[in-house]
Amino acid sequence: RLFHQYHNTFAPLNFSDYEAISRCEQEVPEYFNFASDVLDKWSQIEKVAFLTLNAISNPALWWINGKGDEMKWSFEELGFLSQKVANMLSGPCGLQRGDRVLVILPRIPEWWLLNVACMRTGVIIIPGTTQLTAQDICYRLLASRAKCIITTDVLAPAVDSVASKCQFLKTKLIVSESGRAEWLNFSSLL
Numbered sequence: 001r002l003f004h005q006y007h008n009t010f011a012p013l014n015f016s017d018y019e020a021i022s023r024c025e026q027e028v029p030e031y032f033n034f035a036s037d038v039l040d041k042w043s044q045i046e047k048v049a050f051l052t053l054n055a056i057s058n059p060a061l062w063w064i065n066g067k068g069d070e071m072k073w074s075f076e077e078l079g080f081l082s083q084k085v086a087n088m089l090s091g092p093c094g095l096q097r098g099d100r101v102l103v104i105l106p107r108i109p110e111w112w113l114l115n116v117a118c119m120r121t122g123v124i125i126i127p128g129t130t131q132l133t134a135q136d137i138c139y140r141l142l143a144s145r146a147k148c149i150i151t152t153d154v155l156a157p158a159v160d161s162v163a164s165k166c167q168f169l170k171t172k173l174i175v176s177e178s179g180r181a182e183w184l185n186f187s188s189l190l
Helices: 015-022 034-053 075-090 109-121 134-144 156-165
Strands: 061-064 070-073 100-104 124-128 148-151 171-174
Touching: 034 075, 034 109, 061 109, 070 075, 075 109, 100 109, 100 134, 109 124, 124 134, 134 156, 148 156, 156 171
Parallel strands: 100 124, 100 148, 148 171
Antiparallel strands: 061 070
């Protein structure tokens, strides 16, 4: 499907490129980071295409909720916002490369930002379904030795009920319009 007349500018790898990689004919980097090696490069391609061709790119993220509200982010916007979230994780949340974070969110835009931000910083993301109980959350926090948990106000009471049992848990980050005692607020930090 073509979304605009400049679709060739943003052509993905073709099948022969993948075959060349599997036959070790193309160089594969020793260290690969999706955020910097892919997202940031697409952001630069998007900038060049806009400046030279005045082309509008396809969105990097196009989110629509059940009510029909939508959000579109370009590669540049997704890259910029994920860098801000990465700074949040390494700053106020105190996370370092190799630390673990349990993320229990519905599929909202913040979920995608956190995934890319964790890739940027080398923080290990442990995704969890929003159907977890307090006991499930406690088990995952203990087994993973996660230093941070990120969730919504719906699951925050369950986290609070087991947080005292989880000696490695240092930071609780809530994705909500309202604040909560002993929790950092994602929106206000962003």
